[in-house]
Amino acid sequence: MAKVISFLTATRGKGRLHWTDWVSYAxxxxxxxxxxxxxxxxxxxxxxTQNELDRFPPRFLPYAQETVELDGFEDPxxxxxxxxxxxxxxxxxxxxxxxxxxxxxxxxRLDDPETRIRLPAVDLQAIESVAFATExxxxxxxxxxxxxxxxxxxxxxxxxxxxxxxxxxxAAFALSKYEFRGRxxxxxxxxxxxxxxxxxxxxxxxxxxxxxxxxxSLWGVIIPGAATPTGVFLLRQYMITIPDEILDAARMDKAxxxxxxxxxxxxxxxxxxxxxxxxxxxxxxxxxxxxLIVLTRTENFTLQLALNSFQGELQTDWASLLxxxxxxxxxxxxxxxxxxxxxxxxxxxxxxx
Amino acid sequence: xxxxxxxxxRVIEIPMLALQRVLGINKLAWVFLFPNLLLFGLFAFxxxxxxxVYATTGGDNVLLADRPYVGPRNFGTLMDCxxxxxxxxxxxxxxxxxxxxxxxxxxxxxxxxVCFSLLTAVIxxxxxxxxxxxxxxxxxxxxxSPVVVALIWKWILQREGVLNAFLDWTGIGGxxxxxxxxxxxxxxxxxxxxxxxxxxxxxxxxGLQAIPRDVYDAATMDRASPxxxxxxxxxxxLAPTMLVVLVLALIKGVQTxxxxxxxxxxxxxxxxxxxIQYIYEEGFAGAPRLFGLAAAASLLVALVLILLTLxxxxxxxxxxxx
Numbered sequence: 306m307a308k309v310i311s312f313l314t315a316t317r318g319k320g321r322l323h324w325t326d327w328v329s330y331a332x333x334x335x336x337x338x339x340x341x342x343x344x345x346x347x348x349x350x351x352x353x354t355q356n357e358l359d360r361f362p363p364r365f366l367p368y369a370q371e372t373v374e375l376d377g378f379e380d381p382x383x384x385x386x387x388x389x390x391x392x393x394x395x396x397x398x399x400x401x402x403x404x405x406x407x408x409x410x411x412x413x414r415l416d417d418p419e420t421r422i423r424l425p426a427v428d429l430q431a432i433e434s435v436a437f438a439t440e441x442x443x444x445x446x447x448x449x450x451x452x453x454x455x456x457x458x459x460x461x462x463x464x465x466x467x468x469x470x471x472x473x474x475x476a477a478f479a480l481s482k483y484e485f486r487g488r489x490x491x492x493x494x495x496x497x498x499x500x501x502x503x504x505x506x507x508x509x510x511x512x513x514x515x516x517x518x519x520x521x522s523l524w525g526v527i528i529p530g531a532a533t534p535t536g537v538f539l540l541r542q543y544m545i546t547i548p549d550e551i552l553d554a555a556r557m558d559k560a561x562x563x564x565x566x567x568x569x570x571x572x573x574x575x576x577x578x579x580x581x582x583x584x585x586x587x588x589x590x591x592x593x594x595x596x597l598i599v600l601t602r603t604e605n606f607t608l609q610l611a612l613n614s615f616q617g618e619l620q621t622d623w624a625s626l627l628x629x630x631x632x633x634x635x636x637x638x639x640x641x642x643x644x645x646x647x648x649x650x651x652x653x654x655x656x657x658x
Numbered sequence: 659x660x661x662x663x664x665x666x667x668r669v670i671e672i673p674m675l676a677l678q679r680v681l682g683i684n685k686l687a688w689v690f691l692f693p694n695l696l697l698f699g700l701f702a703f704x705x706x707x708x709x710x711v712y713a714t715t716g717g718d719n720v721l722l723a724d725r726p727y728v729g730p731r732n733f734g735t736l737m738d739c740x741x742x743x744x745x746x747x748x749x750x751x752x753x754x755x756x757x758x759x760x761x762x763x764x765x766x767x768x769x770x771x772v773c774f775s776l777l778t779a780v781i782x783x784x785x786x787x788x789x790x791x792x793x794x795x796x797x798x799x800x801x802x803s804p805v806v807v808a809l810i811w812k813w814i815l816q817r818e819g820v821l822n823a824f825l826d827w828t829g830i831g832g833x834x835x836x837x838x839x840x841x842x843x844x845x846x847x848x849x850x851x852x853x854x855x856x857x858x859x860x861x862x863x864x865g866l867q868a869i870p871r872d873v874y875d876a877a878t879m880d881r882a883s884p885x886x887x888x889x890x891x892x893x894x895x896l897a898p899t900m901l902v903v904l905v906l907a908l909i910k911g912v913q914t915x916x917x918x919x920x921x922x923x924x925x926x927x928x929x930x931x932x933x934i935q936y937i938y939e940e941g942f943a944g945a946p947r948l949f950g951l952a953a954a955a956s957l958l959v960a961l962v963l964i965l966l967t968l969x970x971x972x973x974x975x976x977x978x979x980x
Binding site: 505530 | 667670671674675678683684685686687688690691693694695697698700701702703704705706707708709711712720721722777778781784786792794795796798799801802803804805806808809810811812813814818819820823826827852884913915916919920923934937938941942949952953956957959960963964967968971
């Protein structure tokens with residue numbers, strides 16, 4: 306308790322909480338609510354049954370009706386409490402419902418499943434408990450080609466990231482460790498591509514990708530984005546700091562240039578490469594506009610495209626949509642949890658996201 | 659992973675070694691550059707040139723050989739307007755609606771973004787506990803995909819959603835948010851700020867932490883009020899970083915598409931249709947596919963972005979030099 310109090314009354318070192326501290330903490334509290342709230346609400350909702358999702362006003366936690374399995378009945382029976390004011394013989398007891406219709410219900414006592422008792426349905430109150438329904442998730446795999454979308458997204462992300470790391474680090478190596486005529490021109494060209502985001506060359510890009518036979522192919526998404534100015538610059542800045550003496554020593558030992566690149570430069574640039582890898586995974590997993598143009602057949606859809614197209618088709622099927630949304634954000638959330646520090650520094654240092 | 663990659667690298671070494679013998683060490687740089695430059699050429703520079711070709715040709719065929727030359731007619735169509743402020747008076751009214759929507763959106767979004775990220779960064783830079791935790795609280799939506807952001811908020815804002823439940827409870831009453839043009843626009847600005855402000859907060863926080871402590875100590879000695887310290891010390895010293903943030907936010911703002919497209923689909927009507935969505939729909943979603951118009955509009959956007967990027971490079975340099 307003392308800890309809590311000292312935490313709450315932490316000050317700017319003068320003993321009392323300044324009013325600006327209060328304002329700061331109030332702002333941060335609202336921040337937590339606004340930033341985390343929506344995502345927590347999404348995750349909680351994705352564990353609700355369709356019944357529960359249709360409920361208005363909604364409840365915070367997911368609930369499910371309690372059921373019981375009794376001898377002589379194939380399906381589990383829903384449990385109810387009979388209200389105390391009921392005129393039937395089971396007033397105040399817990400019963401299992403066997404049938405319901407036209408305002409009346411047929412119930413049995415739990416210890417006596419043989420005797421059916423009939424009573425007005427209004428006397429029954431469902432017994433509910435907090436329960437996380439996983440059907441929304443399991444039915445994704447049954448009803449949709451979910452694994453296919455997951456595979457497409459994963460394939461694109463992994464292959465594109467590896468390709469990008471290789472291509473960009475090769476270019477960065479050439480630009481940081483070699484003296485050759487035209488180096489400045491190449492650097493300017495790379496800066497020039499900064500000014501050409503994909504969004505402004507969609508039409509010709511589409512033609513080129515189609516002509517190369519990559520329309521409706523995952524490669525059409527992977528290859529055009531493999532070279533990035535951000536990646537080249539990030540890696541070049543890092544490689545410049547590697548002392549040339551190491552390279553000279555390797556050359557004395559008759560190592561080939563490729564070996565120097567692969568065995569010395571790449572391992573020494575690991576921190577920068579890791580940052581770029583995280584950025585690339587994020588870009589590719591979340592990519593939307595270009596895949597939307599290149600991939601038009603459902604079997605080629607990435608998770609993002611599938612999610613977007615289903616939200617149009619299944620407007621009322623929030624149960625599936627919510628579960629799919631959670632599964633789509635899960636990998637990125639996992640990456641974030643473990644690699645938070647690198648992500649923050651990576652994004653701040655490159656200005657790219 | 660490594661035992662898959664290592665053999666591949668060893669195979670590549672064979673031709674690379676041969677090239678090294680032929681070209682010599684310094685010319686080998688071009689070989690290292692080649693894949694990257696090829697990709698840049700094919701997917702960045704060639705498209706820029708072809709974009710001009712598309713913009714000056716007509717028809718709905720994507721193959722260049724089948725497209726008749728029309729000169730500046732596509733630009734003429736876009737610019738055919740008796741009053742630029744009123745999209746209804748324009749031949750391509752959808753384009754001008756998108757232009758004005760984007761302008762309003764960028765103004766509001768960038769304004770709010772800069773204000774809130776600055777406020778958040780200043781508070782996070784203060785002497786608070788658990789700074790790392792709070793920083794990630796504001797930052798994590800940056801990592802969410804646009805479609806996920808859109809769905810999270812659609813679920814909250816839907817007719818029988820949790821926000822309406824809350825408003826019902828307070829007695830104000832629910833509202834069908836995304837059916838009303840102005841509310842849909844307002845919420846679009848909001849979710850876009852929500853999703854991206856963490857990124858700018860991070861940059862501003864780095865800028866704040868670079869301001870030397872002793873400047874503040876001197877201000878405390880002189881008994882300067884917090885507000886005065888903020889206005890006379892923090893703001894001027896943070897100006898270069900602010901400029902970077904402003905330009906970056908503008909560049910991203912002009913290109914806003916995916917999260918709003920998934921959120922409102924550009925509607926109701928054309929209330930949240932922005933310029934990139936216009937390009938996408940003219941070129942790829944509608945029939946006939948008007949590649950010429952889409953390319954002409956792209957060139958206009960590119961012009962704006964090139965200007966902004968030049969400012970960005972200048973601002974970055976200024977920021978780096980202090």
